[in-house]
Amino acid sequence: MNSLSDAVVRAAQLIAGADPKLLEIVLLSLRVSLTSIALSCLFGLPLGAAIAVSRFPGRRGVVVLLNAMMGLPPVVVGLLVYLLLSRAGPLGELGLLFTPTAMVIAQTILITPIVAALSRQVVEDAWREYREQLRSLGETRVGAAMTLLWDVRFSLVTIVLAGFGRAAAEVGAVIIVGGNIDGVTRVMTTAIALETSKGDLPLALGLGIVLLTIVLALNAAAFVVKEAAQRRYG
Amino acid sequence: MTNAQAAMHGPRSLLPLRIESVVFEAGGRRIIDRVSLTLEVGTRSVLVGANGAGKSVLLRLCHGLLRPTSGAIAWNAPEFPGEPRRQAMVFQRPVLLRRSALGNVAYALAVAGVRSPEREARAHEALRKVGLEALAASPARVLSGGEQQRVALARAWALRPEVLFLDEPTANLDPGATHEIEGVIRAMHAAGTKIVLVTHNLGQARRLGDEVLFLHQGRLLERTPADRFFQRPASAEAAQFLEGELPW
Amino acid sequence: MVTTRRVFLGFVLACLGFAAPAQERFITVASTTSTEQSGLFGYLLPIYEKQTGVQVRVVALGTGQALDVGRRGDADVVFVHAKAAEEKFLAEGEGVKRYPVMYNDFVLIGPKSDPAKVGGGKDILAALKKIEVANAPFVSRGDRSGTHMAELAYWKEAGIDLDKAKGPWYRDTGQGMGPALNTASSMNAYILADRGTWLAFKNRGDLTILVEGDKRLFNQYGVMLVNPAKHPSVKKELGQQFIDWLVSPTGQKAIAGYKINGEQLFYPNANDPSA
Numbered sequence: 001m002n003s004l005s006d007a008v009v010r011a012a013q014l015i016a017g018a019d020p021k022l023l024e025i026v027l028l029s030l031r032v033s034l035t036s037i038a039l040s041c042l043f044g045l046p047l048g049a050a051i052a053v054s055r056f057p058g059r060r061g062v063v064v065l066l067n068a069m070m071g072l073p074p075v076v077v078g079l080l081v082y083l084l085l086s087r088a089g090p091l092g093e094l095g096l097l098f099t100p101t102a103m104v105i106a107q108t109i110l111i112t113p114i115v116a117a118l119s120r121q122v123v124e125d126a127w128r129e130y131r132e133q134l135r136s137l138g139e140t141r142v143g144a145a146m147t148l149l150w151d152v153r154f155s156l157v158t159i160v161l162a163g164f165g166r167a168a169a170e171v172g173a174v175i176i177v178g179g180n181i182d183g184v185t186r187v188m189t190t191a192i193a194l195e196t197s198k199g200d201l202p203l204a205l206g207l208g209i210v211l212l213t214i215v216l217a218l219n220a221a222a223f224v225v226k227e228a229a230q231r232r233y234g
Numbered sequence: 235m236t237n238a239q240a241a242m243h244g245p246r247s248l249l250p251l252r253i254e255s256v257v258f259e260a261g262g263r264r265i266i267d268r269v270s271l272t273l274e275v276g277t278r279s280v281l282v283g284a285n286g287a288g289k290s291v292l293l294r295l296c297h298g299l300l301r302p303t304s305g306a307i308a309w310n311a312p313e314f315p316g317e318p319r320r321q322a323m324v325f326q327r328p329v330l331l332r333r334s335a336l337g338n339v340a341y342a343l344a345v346a347g348v349r350s351p352e353r354e355a356r357a358h359e360a361l362r363k364v365g366l367e368a369l370a371a372s373p374a375r376v377l378s379g380g381e382q383q384r385v386a387l388a389r390a391w392a393l394r395p396e397v398l399f400l401d402e403p404t405a406n407l408d409p410g411a412t413h414e415i416e417g418v419i420r421a422m423h424a425a426g427t428k429i430v431l432v433t434h435n436l437g438q439a440r441r442l443g444d445e446v447l448f449l450h451q452g453r454l455l456e457r458t459p460a461d462r463f464f465q466r467p468a469s470a471e472a473a474q475f476l477e478g479e480l481p482w
Numbered sequence: 483m484v485t486t487r488r489v490f491l492g493f494v495l496a497c498l499g500f501a502a503p504a505q506e507r508f509i510t511v512a513s514t515t516s517t518e519q520s521g522l523f524g525y526l527l528p529i530y531e532k533q534t535g536v537q538v539r540v541v542a543l544g545t546g547q548a549l550d551v552g553r554r555g556d557a558d559v560v561f562v563h564a565k566a567a568e569e570k571f572l573a574e575g576e577g578v579k580r581y582p583v584m585y586n587d588f589v590l591i592g593p594k595s596d597p598a599k600v601g602g603g604k605d606i607l608a609a610l611k612k613i614e615v616a617n618a619p620f621v622s623r624g625d626r627s628g629t630h631m632a633e634l635a636y637w638k639e640a641g642i643d644l645d646k647a648k649g650p651w652y653r654d655t656g657q658g659m660g661p662a663l664n665t666a667s668s669m670n671a672y673i674l675a676d677r678g679t680w681l682a683f684k685n686r687g688d689l690t691i692l693v694e695g696d697k698r699l700f701n702q703y704g705v706m707l708v709n710p711a712k713h714p715s716v717k718k719e720l721g722q723q724f725i726d727w728l729v730s731p732t733g734q735k736a737i738a739g740y741k742i743n744g745e746q747l748f749y750p751n752a753n754d755p756s757a
Contacts, residue, residue: 087555087715095715097556098510098541132299133329137345137393138319147341151332179541182524197660198519199667199685233332233373 010206015213022207026214029187032100032174033167036107037115040163043108044115045156049145051116052123066120069113074106078173081106085177098179103187106173111163118159123148157226161219168215235276242426243275246311248320248396249428250274251296256305258291258452265291267452268305273397278429280443280460282436284475287449289432290401296430297323297399318346322395326402328382330374335366335385338374342389360392361385364418380411387418397428405434416442436476440464448472508537509720512549512557514628515658517703518542520678520747525740530727536720544658546626552576552706555713558721563628563676563703577706582757583728584737584748585702586677588632590693591663592618593670600672601692607640609693614642617651619671623662624654632701633674639698663689676701678747702757703748705729728752 171189178185195204258266339357404412443460600609623630666673667687734750
């Protein structure tokens, strides 16, 4: 329990001290995770909506597969991306290994299934409610998918937060493809892993508290915005 | 044919709609059993019948939401995919998007290919016609049941459909709201739209119907002008139905 | 509704805008966890970067993994501490030339209670024999690191066939030095560690140094340029520049200058022909 109280003190010192190294790590974490969730939404939302309003042979298998991919082990994804981006691998020419870009790639692969699978469910529920009316109006499937995505936007906020949380919290993929290089690819989670392995547990926990505080703050902000908008639109 | 009807229904009108020996089966049951009829311009057609008689299914077959198991549903000049729809449907529950009342009506017009600013102008006009101009900017889903159904009707009105199908539009509404909705339906008919209405409310059927189509266990048993149907129905089943429905 | 979208987009763009300073002049060095976790790089590299303007990006893994990264051409320089593995690397044509840089030593860490009674000894082989006989808990890195390879070599030299002798007392964790020390600390087990990591390690619990000073515990570090003939992407000039600096008087002096609590961790010996 001493470690915990030490950790809280450490966390307070870190935040108050505005240590430039800490700031650098926090900003990189945000940059990587926010970029990843943005890309995942770009790919995942249309994909989820498209599956929700479509019918095609093997659809049920696709849905099951998509849901299962929400549980992709980060370490496995990290390893696969590493093999892809390594100089000895097919995309080695790009020189992307051990860069933040590689981390974004790995995290996007991890979160896109989450965004797609959950938005598929939400849009499909809405489709069940709206299907007859939208078809009556002559709406196309593509148009319906887009209309429904906008209509369920409040539920999508929660999905986006879930995806972001997953990205901000994971360490297995980014440590493999990023290499945890000081000043280049060290993010909050990999820094925590490093301090833990160095035995500096109060510092590691302190960093953990800082990370939790940031994620909590983002969630609170999103919640407030969503509530306000939802009250307006029902 | 009135002037308004003639203006709306030229030679390339949707109507008359010819329904020939249509059968609809689902889940191992035959829900519509060889129904044949023709729907013409002008007459307000009301479908009545007991629960499970197949009224809603027949409506959806006509509107194209369901495909018949066998038989033919042939419009005079049919619509093609990609074209703006020339028929509309109002459901028992108003299905409105999470937008303003105006937004909902404008959405329907956008799907029909109408561009701004004509879109907003027509949407405003439609809301005015149903008496909801003041609530145009309100989120549609926070309106009362009657107001929401009026938005749904405004949405249909804005499209200027040749045929309007209504599936128990006032089943969930109080008498005041019902009265308002019936007023809008009358106005749309006066503007030339063909009305096909399914209702349990026999008073409404009498108020709004020109002809009554009586469905029983998936078969069209009777087609009679409205005033005669309620006094002297031709079939025994219709008589029983009326007896059961009429409050003592 | 529109403002929400705008606020979110603005925030994302702002974060994306925080690009890391575009460092064109940099090299990638694959090294071991002991050099990273002892804090040596944190001390040494800023000195080098200030002097030359070249950023050194260190990926810290175990020796085996670090050499594999070199074999894949994903690093320009490898800096590890397992001479046999390094010479194999050269023999495969993966490296250009091996330069000895510095040494530190291994120490046998164990609980103060010392169930196998090895404390104060100066013979690592004798100590390991006692531990095996006592079946005292022992944590191994198990990760093909330099430390792990050294540990295996000591067991062999002590005449102990690990495969036969292994039992629940021998914990093969497959972890880096720090995590393995954490494990040993929580289990009150014996563990072989490099002095550098031990001095920087903070979660000691009941552990302390029990055996040290045996000549066999000498731990030599070597640095190699990954062969640009085999891996054209290797930055050979910048990489060689770093190697040259490490073995130069300036670099060697800097290495000797790294201390924790006044104690020097690594001893430069680039001039030792036998290293």
